[in-house]
Amino acid sequence: MNSEGPAADDGLRLIPFRGLRYVPERVGSLAAVTSPPYDVVVRPDGLHHLESADPHNIVRLILPQAATPAARHRQAADTLSRWLAEGVLAPDPEPALYVYEQRHCDILQRGVIGALALSEPSEGVVLPHEDVMSDIVADRAALMRTTDANFEPLLLTYRGTGEATGTTAVIERTVHRPPLLATTTEDGFSHRLWPVTDPAELASVDADLARRRALIADGHHRWATYLRLRAEHPGHGPWSYGLVLLIDTARYPLRVRAIHRLLHRLPVAGALTALTATAFRVRRLDTPLPRALEALATAAGESNAFLLAGDGAFHLVDRPDPELLARTVRTDRPEAWRSLDATVLHSTLLDHLWSIPDTPEQIAYIHDTEAAVTQAVRNGGTAVLMHPVREEVVRELAEKGVTMPRKSTSFGPKPATGLVLRSLTLE
CATH class of the missing domain: 3.90.1530.10 (Conserved hypothetical protein from pyrococcus furiosus pfu- 392566-001, ParB domain)
Known part of the structure; x- marks a missing residue:
């Protein structure tokens, strides 16, 4: 711009x-x-x-x-x-x-x-x-x-x-x-x-x-x-x-900042079951939230990465198989859009692996990290914690007329x- x-x-x-x-x-x-x-x-x-x-x-x-x-x-x-x-x-x-x-x-x-x-x-x-x-x-x-x-x-x-x-x-x-x-x-x-x-x-x-x-x-x-x-x-x-x-x-x-997702009707155990059978790396982190977010930031610097919470622990999900992404992410968009965490979350995880429609009954969008985790624990759902998108990426896509998945940034x-x-x- x-x-x-x-x-x-x-x-x-x-x-x-x-x-x-x-x-x-x-x-x-x-x-x-x-x-x-x-x-x-x-x-x-x-x-x-x-x-x-x-x-x-x-x-x-x-x-x-x-x-x-x-x-x-x-x-x-x-x-x-x-x-x-x-x-x-x-x-x-x-x-x-x-x-x-x-x-x-x-x-x-x-x-x-x-x-x-x-x-x-x-x-x-x-x-x-x-x-x-x-x-x-x-x-x-x-x-x-x-x-x-x-x-x-x-x-x-x-x-x-x-x-x-x-x-x-x-x-x-x-x-x-x-x-x-x-x-x-x-x-x-x-x-x-x-x-x-x-x-x-x-x-x-x-x-x-x-x-x-x-x-x-x-x-x-x-x-x-x-x-x-x-x-x-x-x-x-x-x-x-x-x-x-x-x-x-x-x-x-x-x-x-990132906007996190709260999956109302998907327990963490169910989310992990679907992931462990696919080409994602999943690691359990028995650490406080600040340390878990640090691990997410490090992982996000190398590949798409997400932090799942809601069962008393944190689970770092990263390193998706390129072939899985090629099958599930649309190809008619710029690479900057295809590689967004929000794109991979919605296309590969929510749509393909978890089969969760993007409706208010299924997904809430929460800005506050602790609130997302607390509500997931309280209601038995899964919080998907995201890492922020760089501002220059947002501007690059906007200038090309390419919109990101909704609630990608805060x-x-x-x-x-x-x-x-x-x-x-x-x-």
Whole structure:
């Protein structure tokens, strides 16, 4: 993804919007009403924890609980209306872009939140790198359609120059001003938000981003949702834009982590039985999780490798037989795609050896390593722990228009949900 990107006016277009934010005096604390993105919440434990943190936690909007999908979406819309009427949420007085900062120990991430003009994948302005599931897109679309809102920004990255020019210069000037809000969430991350309303600064961001294109780091299902809703609302209007956070990774590199799989209905013993009769090497590791992950990292440097857990031990699975891969992995994709751990997991293990369909009843996708292991032990399933994909591989495939298996990567840190929302009824 080169720093020049598209020609001027053919790239990213980020416009100001009237942010919808919590009124601090009406909630216990800003930290108590925030949440991770909807697909990172580990249900049910994480959901219950967030719901009990504050009666106005944003999880009641992004993951409403009711008997049917229609009832859930209606409940979210009713909750949003009630919180607006009660003054729990209120719109900012004028449209703005928002500089957003996250900080924790040696991690510092800064970017700009705004309403991004939507573009089709064929235009090459916003590049996805993962496949999506239609049922999740349908659910997110119904939620946004019913509430007329974007509750959480997608995380997009672009490659600037790394120098304090253009958008980066605006960000670096802005963070020296008093913030609009500041809070520290229970994960130890501090969050600060500033509005940018000055016409000259907005023009500087606009001119800079017009030469850029972006990679979707997090939020593929929500991006697909934005495109679906835009198609439902032809013409130029609020549905032609979607809420995003843009990060210049030349200035603020993101971390890339793996997303693990929890196989609900496959015990570890069953998984191992299928593997031992095939051309994989399987080794039992009676070590703590950190040491097991170190062994996984070492093995992943040599071949496809996975760590199975759920029976009180860890089992390192690596060195697949090339002939097995040749029979089970499709050949019409680049070698970088064929050699992905996620490709081999889904094509060779899940589809061919374990015969497990990729449905929510069979497979859960969990970002937190310990949570994946704990749930596998608790429920008698198998956690398949993955090693992260290198960011350059993700970008290489995205630029070729090749999508990875869904949930192949987890870029972070992810923006906290609940700091600024976008209501389409205000535009």
